[in-house]
Amino acid sequence: MRALYCFDLGTPVDRIERVVGEAGLDAVILGSDLADHDRLRDGLAGSSVDVVINVPVFFDPVFLPDNAACYAVTSRGRRAVEGWLHFACPSSESYWRYRTDRVRRQLERLAPIDPVMITFDFARTFVFWETVRPGTDPAAVVHGCYCATCRQRFHEASDHHVPDEVPVPGPAATCAASSASCSVPDPDSAVRRRSGVGGERLRSPGGSPS
Ligand SMILES: [Zn+2]
Secondary structure (H helix, E strand, C coil): CCCEEEHHHHCCCCHHHHHHHCCCCCEEEEEHHHHHHHHHHHHHHCCEEEEEEEEECEEEECCCCHHHEECCCCCCCCCCCCEEEECCCCCCCHHHHHHHHHHHHHHHHHHHHHCCCEEEECCCCEEEEHHHHCCCCCHHHCCEEHHHHHHHHHHHHCCCCCCCCCCCCCCCHHCCCCCCCCCCCCCCHHHHHHHCCCCCCCCCCCCCCC
């Protein structure tokens, strides 16, 4: 299959059809947020263009700012936020419940499109790879998750302890907690305060899917 990724959910259906056809492609890839864009969703349901739905797994810039305990914790002991990239802890039961329920409801709304494929994006641990230059020392790459739960699970699975020099987040950062409180510094908080952005939708990733 050859397909193009359409990041702009405001794109008219006829333009997608024209570009896909002129480029000799087979399908268009759209994020699962398409479920919330009635015009494009309904238009594609009546189109001959095949649709691939891309589902982000641990990336969520809407839910996480209001549920800080579900953020991943980086190897520097900070919330896993870099610009548009808001990343969840893979051990967070709260996040898994929210995410699976949201994806289920999205896919139900997208059923009339009859997608030819569903792909999973951001199905990995945190790293903002767009800023990692070739040749970078792997030890210098900020990654995660280092929350208390993930550290404990890593120890149990591998019998290896995380080195002592890695910052240990406070107990409020334990991702299994349901509380929205979090003691881990939020590097984006100042930006959100300046811009007035809180829990509302932030700009979609401008880069390539990960
Ligand atoms: Zn974690």
